[in-house]
Amino acid sequence: MKILLIGCNGQVGWELNRTLQPLGEVVALDYPAIDLALPDKIREQVRHIQPQLIVNAAAYTAVDKAEEEPELALAINGMAPGILAEEAKRIKAALVHYSTDYVFDGSKSEPYTEDDPPNPVSIYGQSKWKGEKAVREVGLPHLVLRTSWVYGSRGKNFMLTMLRLAREKEEIRVVDDQIGSPTWCRLVAEATAQILAQGIRDWPGFLSEKGGLYHLCAGGRTSWFHFAEAILRHDPDRADQKVKRLLPISTAEYPTPARRPAYSLLSCEAAYRAFGLRLPDWNLTLRGQALNLEF
Numbered sequence: 108m109k110i111l112l113i114g115c116n117g118q119v120g121w122e123l124n125r126t127l128q129p130l131g132e133v134v135a136l137d138y139p140a141i142d143l144a145l146p147d148k149i150r151e152q153v154r155h156i157q158p159q160l161i162v163n164a165a166a167y168t169a170v171d172k173a174e175e176e177p178e179l180a181l182a183i184n185g186m187a188p189g190i191l192a193e194e195a196k197r198i199k200a201a202l203v204h205y206s207t208d209y210v211f212d213g214s215k216s217e218p219y220t221e222d223d224p225p226n227p228v229s230i231y232g233q234s235k236w237k238g239e240k241a242v243r244e245v246g247l248p249h250l251v252l253r254t255s256w257v258y259g260s261r262g263k264n265f266m267l268t269m270l271r272l273a274r275e276k277e278e279i280r281v282v283d284d285q286i287g288s289p290t291w292c293r294l295v296a297e298a299t300a301q302i303l304a305q306g307i308r309d310w311p312g313f314l315s316e317k318g319g320l321y322h323l324c325a326g327g328r329t330s331w332f333h334f335a336e337a338i339l340r341h342d343p344d345r346a347d348q349k350v351k352r353l354l355p356i357s358t359a360e361y362p363t364p365a366r367r368p369a370y371s372l373l374s375c376e377a378a379y380r381a382f383g384l385r386l387p388d389w390n391l392t393l394r395g396q397a398l399n400l401e402f
Contacts (some may be wrong), residue, residue, distance in 0.1 A: 108130075108131040108132070108133065108158075108159040108160065108307075108310070109132045109134060109156065109157065109158045109159055109160075110127055110130065110131045110132065110133045110158055110159070110160045110161075111134050111136070111152075111153065111158035111160070111161045111162070112124060112127060112133055112134065112135045112136065112138055112158050112162045112304045113137070113141055113143070113161065113164060113165045113191075114136075114137055114163065114164035114165025114166065115135035115136060115137050115164070116131065116137040117137070117164055117165060117168075117261075117262060118257055118258070118259040118261055118262050118264065119164045119205060119254075119257065119259075119292045119295050119296055119331065120135075120137070120164035120165065121259075121261055121292075122292050122293045122295070122296030122297070123164055123299060123300075125164060125296070126296045126297055126299065126300035126330045127162065127296075127299075127300055127303070129300075129304075130300060130304060130307055131159070131160070131307075132304055132319070134156050134158065134216070135270070135314075136152065137165065138165070138240060138304065140152075140169075141165075141391045143182070143183045143187035144182045144183055144187070146186070146187070146190050146272065149187060149190045149191060149192055149194070149200045150190065150346075152355075153191065153194040153195070153198070154194065155229055156200075157198060158198075158200055159200050159201070159204070159310060159311075160200060160201050160202075160203070160303070160310050161191055161194075161195050161200060161201070162202075162203040162299070163188060163191055163202065163203065163204045163205070165183070165187075165207055166183065166184055166235070167179060167180045167183040167184050167231070167234065168230045168231075169231075169364050170209070170229060170363075170367075171365045172364075173229065173230040173234065173365065173366040174229070174230050174364040174365050175364070177230045177234075178236040179232060179299070180230055181230075181234045181237065181251040181311060182331055183234075184234035184235050184237070184238045185233075185234040185235075185236075185237030185238045185241065185401070186230070186237075186241065188202075188204050188238035188240075188241050188243060189238070189241025189242060191204070191242075192241065192242045192245035192247050192249065193206075193245055193298065195247055195249075196245055196247035197248070198363040199311060199386040200247075200310075201247065201248040201249060201250075201301060201310040201311045201313075201314045201318070202239065202242060202247060202248070202249045202250070202310065203240075203249070203250045203251075203252070203303070204239075204242050204250070204251050204252075205251070205252050205253075205254060205295075206235050206236075206238065206239050206251055206252070206253045207232065207235050207255065208233075208252075208253060208255035208256070208287060208324070208368065208371035208372075208373055209224055209225070209227060209229060209231055209235060209367070209368060209371065210225035210226075210227050210230035210232050210235055210236040210239070210253070211232075211368050212221065212227065212228050213228070213285075213367070213368025213369040213370045213371055214226075214368075214369075215371070216370060217372075218372040218373055218374035219322070219372065219373050219374060220322070220374045221253075221319075221320045221321065221377055222321060222375065222379070223292045224373070225239075227367040228367075228368065229365035229366050229367070230365065231365060232368075239251050239320065240306065242335055243320075246313075246380075248310070248311040248312070248313075248314035248318055249314055249318050249319070250302065250314055250318045250319070250321070251319070251320045251321070252295070252304060252321055252322075252323045253320070253321070253322045253323065253373060254295050254322075254323050254324045255287050255288050255289075255290055255292050255324040255371060255372075255373055256287045256288060256289040256290055256324075256334075257290050257291075257292050257295065258289055258290070258292065259292035259293065261292075262280050265289070265334065265335075265338075266289075266393075267312065268296070268339050269281075269335045269338045269339065269360075270338065270339075270342060272350070273342070273348040273349065273350040274293040274347055274348060274349055274350075275338050275349060276349065276350055277349055277350060277351045277352065278324045278350070278351065278352040278353075279335065279350055279352070279354070279356065280352065280354045280355075280356045280360070280361065281331050281332040281335045281354070281356065282330070282331045282332060282355075282356060282357070282358050282359055282360075282361050283330045283331065283332035283333070283355035283357070284330065284357050284369060285330060285331055285358060285367055285368070285369055285370075285371075286328055286329070286330055286369065286370045286371070286372060287328070287329070287330075287372060288324045288325045288326065288327060288328055288329070288372055288373070289325060289329065289334050289389045289393070290324040290325040290386070290389065290390050290391050291322075291325065291389075291393070294386050294387075294392065295323060295327065298323055298378075298384050298386060299323075301382070301384060302382050302384065305382060307381055314333075317381055317382070319376040321375075321377055321381065321382075322373035322374060322377065322378060323375060323384075323386065324373050324375060324386065324388055325386045325387065325388060325389035325390040325392055326375075326385070326386060326389065327388040327389045327390060328336060328372050329389060329390070331358060332353070332355040332356075332369065332390060334389075335353060336353060336378060337390055337393055337394070338393065339353065341393060341394050345388050
């Protein structure tokens, strides 16, 4: 069967282009071959390719810049998923889409479940929440996977930023009062493929029965500061580090254009019950794989 993968050059998309190969013929696209800000171009590509499954790993991910470009963030994150869902429904295909822990405001003190009402505090979070709703309202077989604090060896992410700063600065200040679970992009892609493999004979039928919204992120909890500590501690090239002091600071000491949830742990029990999948602890993943593998 044919799979249309959108966002193949992103962190999760790059990994999906590998993990989805055993499941079917993968047609992998990214900007500018498909521009999610242009509805007509989205429809044109889907109608030309005629896939049985669409996997949308593309997104506007510049959290702070979204405050300056709300229309573009909404077009890509909020409107495009609904258009993909409409086109998938028209050709009797299924859709997989990714969302974020930033749909929550961070006011809880225990992991968020899929039943907790979203209340995003940033333009980025609002746009991702609107994308979730757009997919759901179309009423097609779908899977929306919320993940958190995604990092990997490509693109722009916290891990790569910390590794770079450690080679440039003697002192790094990192926020210590935001709590979440760092998730390696390869794990998200592997888990997606494992879920889809369970319904490979009929993805629309499988996702009609077992699809919907699920949380999918690494186990455990940490702050950005302690995540940074672990990154620098497990860096296989520690001898190249220049940094001498890693200092914890509060969110108030590091103001940003976009607000972040202070607490955004996600409960992944629903995905475990539905698909038998549980991702390992974030620290085990970082120590054992992400920093020590050739990508």
